[in-house]
Amino acid sequence: MAIKKFIVGSFDDEAVLFPAVRSVRRSGYRIYDIFTPFPIHGLDKAMGLRDTSLHTAGFIYGITGTATAVGGISWVFTYDWPLNIGGKPHFSLPAWIPITFELTVLFASVGMFLTFCYLCQMAPFVKKDHFNLRSTDDLFVMALECTDKTNEAEAVTFLQSLGAKDVKVDRRETRWWLGRYDRETKMFGMKESEAVV
Amino acid sequence: MALLRYESQVRAPLVEDNKDYHFVTEDICRPVEARPTRLWWIGFLFSVALLCFGIVSVTMEVIYGVNQWNLNKTVGWGWDITNFVWWIGIGHAGTLISAILLLFRQGWRTGVNRAAEAMTIFAVMCAGQFPIWHMGRVWMAFFVLPYPNTRGPVWPNFNSALLWDVFAISTYFTVSLLFWYSGLLPDLATLRDRARLKWRKFFYGLAAFGWTGSTKHWQRFEALALVLAGLSTPLVLSVHTIVSFDFATSVVPGWHTTIFPPYFVAGAIFSGFAMVQTLLVVTRKVLGLEEYITIEHIDVMNKIIVLTGSIVGIAYLTELFIAWYGANQYEGFAFMQNRLNLDSPYGWAYWIMMGCNVLSPQIFWVRKMRRNLLVTFFMSILVNIGMWFERFVIIVTSVYRDYLPSAWSTYYRPTIWEVGFYMGTFGLFFTCYFLFAKFFPVVAAAEIKHLLKKSGENYKLRMNELEDESVEAFVERHGHDHGA
Numbered sequence: 001m002a003i004k005k006f007i008v009g010s011f012d013d014e015a016v017l018f019p020a021v022r023s024v025r026r027s028g029y030r031i032y033d034i035f036t037p038f039p040i041h042g043l044d045k046a047m048g049l050r051d052t053s054l055h056t057a058g059f060i061y062g063i064t065g066t067a068t069a070v071g072g073i074s075w076v077f078t079y080d081w082p083l084n085i086g087g088k089p090h091f092s093l094p095a096w097i098p099i100t101f102e103l104t105v106l107f108a109s110v111g112m113f114l115t116f117c118y119l120c121q122m123a124p125f126v127k128k129d130h131f132n133l134r135s136t137d138d139l140f141v142m143a144l145e146c147t148d149k150t151n152e153a154e155a156v157t158f159l160q161s162l163g164a165k166d167v168k169v170d171r172r173e174t175r176w177w178l179g180r181y182d183r184e185t186k187m188f189g190m191k192e193s194e195a196v197v
Numbered sequence: 198m199a200l201l202r203y204e205s206q207v208r209a210p211l212v213e214d215n216k217d218y219h220f221v222t223e224d225i226c227r228p229v230e231a232r233p234t235r236l237w238w239i240g241f242l243f244s245v246a247l248l249c250f251g252i253v254s255v256t257m258e259v260i261y262g263v264n265q266w267n268l269n270k271t272v273g274w275g276w277d278i279t280n281f282v283w284w285i286g287i288g289h290a291g292t293l294i295s296a297i298l299l300l301f302r303q304g305w306r307t308g309v310n311r312a313a314e315a316m317t318i319f320a321v322m323c324a325g326q327f328p329i330w331h332m333g334r335v336w337m338a339f340f341v342l343p344y345p346n347t348r349g350p351v352w353p354n355f356n357s358a359l360l361w362d363v364f365a366i367s368t369y370f371t372v373s374l375l376f377w378y379s380g381l382l383p384d385l386a387t388l389r390d391r392a393r394l395k396w397r398k399f400f401y402g403l404a405a406f407g408w409t410g411s412t413k414h415w416q417r418f419e420a421l422a423l424v425l426a427g428l429s430t431p432l433v434l435s436v437h438t439i440v441s442f443d444f445a446t447s448v449v450p451g452w453h454t455t456i457f458p459p460y461f462v463a464g465a466i467f468s469g470f471a472m473v474q475t476l477l478v479v480t481r482k483v484l485g486l487e488e489y490i491t492i493e494h495i496d497v498m499n500k501i502i503v504l505t506g507s508i509v510g511i512a513y514l515t516e517l518f519i520a521w522y523g524a525n526q527y528e529g530f531a532f533m534q535n536r537l538n539l540d541s542p543y544g545w546a547y548w549i550m551m552g553c554n555v556l557s558p559q560i561f562w563v564r565k566m567r568r569n570l571l572v573t574f575f576m577s578i579l580v581n582i583g584m585w586f587e588r589f590v591i592i593v594t595s596v597y598r599d600y601l602p603s604a605w606s607t608y609y610r611p612t613i614w615e616v617g618f619y620m621g622t623f624g625l626f627f628t629c630y631f632l633f634a635k636f637f638p639v640v641a642a643a644e645i646k647h648l649l650k651k652s653g654e655n656y657k658l659r660m661n662e663l664e665d666e667s668v669e670a671f672v673e674r675h676g677h678d679h680g681a
Contacts (some may be wrong), residue, residue, distance in 0.1 A: 008597055044412055130410065181403075
């Protein structure tokens with residue numbers, strides 16, 4: 001349902017990719033995404049992506065863990081069931097440090113991982129269209145989004161002139177859908193005749 | 198242009214040979230995509246057999262009770278807790294490599310981190326078995342968790358070191374698993390996209406969570422990895438600290454010492470690196486990954502072994518010194534009579550520990566020995582034996598003869614079911630490791646590709662080209678590309 005038209009080209013060298021990103025942005029084309037086999041430092045900045053806020057989320061989860069541990073243990077040991085342990089004070093904060101620390105780490109890690117999966121829309125049985133299978137092997141695959149005004153032939157030549165290989169116009173699904181990788185070739189919302197094999 | 202790069206005279210490149218990205222993919226995926234070898238089958242089936250022996254042993258214990266073990270009045274913790282601490286310790290090297298060395302920006306961790314992290318997870322799984330089955334009525338194991346119940350509610354004692362352990366170990370397992378799995382996602386996607394067979398497409402498609410390699414996803418991925426590393430670093434130190442609290446917060450002479458937390462952590466890293474060496478010396482050979490897990494890696498890890506082994510040695514000597522200097526007759530007896538004295542019933546165990554942990558690793562001061570695979574393999578086994586005896590010495594020699602001579606126990610020796618349980622955890626560990634080595638990429642391919650830009654022959658060739666260029670041409674080409 002969210003099938004769009006893209007100009008897709010591949011690069012095999014970062015030294016070519018970076019100037020190409022700059023030229024594409026300067027010439028007014030919209031970069032939909034660049035798929036790479038490994039993290040390329042600085043590419044997010046070059047593409048104009050903003051920093052991720054995942055750290056902040058992690059901090060909030062961590063604080064939640066701390067509060068849960070301190071709050072829970074104090075409630076149990078001072079109010080719900082105050083145990084006399086060798087005559088020591090009921091509110092014995094130093095003895096709670098280990099569990100408080102562990103819960104802080106646990107909440108932060110699990111929360112961050114789930115948030116990461118949510119933001120990237122990743123889960124088992126989630127399928128996505130990713131333009132070129134070699135982008136998880138050795139190619140950096142750039143996709144430009146076409147609008148009604150885009151002159152496709154011109155865009156293809158432009159991308160080629162920047163050093164991209166196998167440049168072509170492609171119709172691709174942009175959203176995720178549930179499916180299995182060993183089954184259908186048809187994209188979500190696509191007619192069978194439109195399937196990209 | 199001669200000053201463009203600095204080529205270290207001391208450190209060898211981390212990836213050997215001239216490789217491009219596709220080459221790396223091929224090399225690392227080949228063992229996963231090939232049929233299992235005869236050697237793999239032999240190792241795997243042997244591990245499964247050991248695992249079955251372990252299952253039988255545990256079943257005996259569950260049916261007939263903990264008296265199937267030779268624990269007695271004073272030795273209430275014997276092989277089981279020894280094995281627990283030993284396995285937990287082994288796990289620590291994986292987290293050290295993946296988290297602490299990531300924060301310290303140690304490039305060499307890349308070749309070995311995946312296998313070491315997997316080792317951590319399997320080792321923690323094995324460790325967890327011991328306290329759980331030692332409970333006897335194991336179907337009540339969930340009583341250790343604080344949950345609202347109809348018995349009061351009765352809560353666990355949050356001031357107890359044993360409950361801290363429950364939280365520490367379960368958190369450690371969960372965080373290690375998440376760290377390892379999130380790092381695996383891109384490599385699983387690589388395998389998925391290369392898959393030809395149907396079951397591979399299904400399995401790796403499921404496991405890769407729909408990873409595409411989008412730049413935004415990589416950005417989040419790196420943020421996640423960095424924060425998880427930052428969280429794991431204090432976590433790994435806390436876990437063995439808390440394990441040592443099991444002993445240190447008690448009043449038993451020989452356990453009640455403040456040196457335990459750092460001493461346990463150093464010992465854990467020591468034994469963990471030994472286990473990493475045992476696994477990787479074999480893995481790199483069998484899977485043909487010698488160019489990724491190089492002699493340089495083995496060398497660096499042997500340096501850590503000699504360092505941590507010596508720290509452990511200092512801790513042993515400090516303990517002895519304090520036992521003498523503290524002039525507490527019970528503590529003095531525990532150290533001088535129960536341990537140091539070779540004529541005492543367990544004196545031999547103390548000296549095996551000293552020999553294997555403190556004396557033998559000193560051989561790694563010699564570079565030639567550090568880079569010898571046979572010596573490394575032999576030493577790694579020796580260190581693990583020594584570290585097992587360290588825990589045995591700490592646990593058994595502190596409790597078998599205590600304040601009251603009339604209560605001194607008879608000589609504690611394990612039954613076949615205690616030994617079988619320990620062997621069973623080896624079965625569990627190696628079964629998991631063999632499956633991992635067959636179905637998952639043993640080396641982190643995406644990270645190696647990232648490393649290729651900075652190390653290896655490929656990098657050198659590219660830099661040579663650049664150095665031939667005139668300064669003006671170089672600035673023209675690379676002036677604004679953020680050093681990529």
